[in-house]
Amino acid sequence: MIVNRLQIPSLLDTLEKQIKQTIVSRRLTDPLMIGIRTGGVWVAEKMHQRLAIKQPLGLLDISFYRDDFLQIGVNPNVKPSQLPSQIEGRNIILVDDVFYTGRTIRAALNEIFDYGRPKQVVLAVLIERDGKQIPISPDCVGISINLDAGQRIKLTGPDPLGIEIQSVDVAA
Template sequence: MTTITPQFAQFDAEALYQVLEAKVKAALAQADNVAVIGIYSGGAWIAERLVAALNLNPAERLGFIDVSFYRDDFSEKGLRADIKPTQIPFDVDDATILLVDDVLYTGRTTRAAINELFDYGRPKKIMLAALIDRGERDLPVAADFIADAVSLQPGQSLQLQRADDGSFTLIIQSNA
């Protein structure tokens, strides 16, 4: 686990993505009926790249999910202005689903995504990939694939950003 101190403001997100991609490709090489669903927004960006790396047809095997209405803390957080529609263009039943998020933290987003996913059908298997695992879970959720685990200072969060060329940057933000 990497401990982040305030003087470091940025990760090599591209190197982290390469680590995650290699783990996912190795594990899913023999899987059948694979589909990838990215959690908006950072997970959706990573999912787009993973679908290409897995040589899957994005029109048929890539979906996106917005968990806003499925979160158990919806009444506390309220409705975000940037809600996007969930798009799952494939049959979820009996599929091996790779659910992708950028940062795994409390587990609440993952729980909400799984709840929403089951509204679309019953997958054969759901696997979770995250670029970064922050730990400190509120729920018993674990990723199958992570690039790195980090510990942040209180009041800090991570934000994945995507440039126009598709490259990633991961920055630490102070929430104070």
């Protein structure tokens, strides 16, 4: 399935509904929402507003936690993470734009746990695509899609949010 700009509001509605259901079913009290830079922050800003979450939105830059850090070097656009000092025992909703291999989420969890041990973490993603490589899965999803080996999906934005399907060199 190809996602287009017109579907973004529908995907956000689906994701919002799933997060609301998860907040109730997992009894998340006073959750902290954290968006992963860059696209995850864009989605988190919209969800944070829609869900009227009281705590300020946390921002996470996982550049130094990536497992390919030694291969690709430092991202020239690294921005500091902005998390509250108190993570210990908190209910967290971690938001990203696209879930693919699971490696970004692993890196995000490593960084979060460096700040403290949360009570629980709910993973919400706008788009889940095939290609999981490690045993992590999202709890809340706007849409699940399958792409060909030579394709990747990228969220563009922040206003308006859009989706690009890009061709990549599969030998890379």
